[in-house]
Amino acid sequence: MKFWFWFLWSVDAVIAAVALYFFFSLAAGGRVGSFNILPWLAILAALAGVVGGSVWLRSAGQHAVAIILLLLLAIPGALFALFLLLILILQPDFR
Numbered sequence: 001m002k003f004w005f006w007f008l009w010s011v012d013a014v015i016a017a018v019a020l021y022f023f024f025s026l027a028a029g030g031r032v033g034s035f036n037i038l039p040w041l042a043i044l045a046a047l048a049g050v051v052g053g054s055v056w057l058r059s060a061g062q063h064a065v066a067i068i069l070l071l072l073l074a075i076p077g078a079l080f081a082l083f084l085l086l087i088l089i090l091q092p093d094f095r
Contacts, residue, residue: 001063008070009054015077016047047073 026032050073057066
């Protein structure tokens with residue numbers, strides 16, 4: 001159970017790091033302004049809630065709930081990574 005928690009936590013941490021990279025790169029380019037800062041902050045708060053909340057739940061003894069919380073982000077992230085991998089392997093013709 002310990003392995004699965006830290007594996008899923010690592011997947012979620014990578015997803016959060018990618019979101020932070022996009023946020024800071026767009027903010028440096030002036031693309032994040034007053035009109036779209038609230039959605040960005042909501043996304044970043046949700047990611048922090050999942051990553052931090054799962055560690056808090058695990059430390060409180062709620063291992064199953066922590067893993068379920070991690071799966072909420074890890075499953076869509078893994079499916080998107082699989083989609084990108086299939087595009088790279090199959091090289092579809094989008095004409």
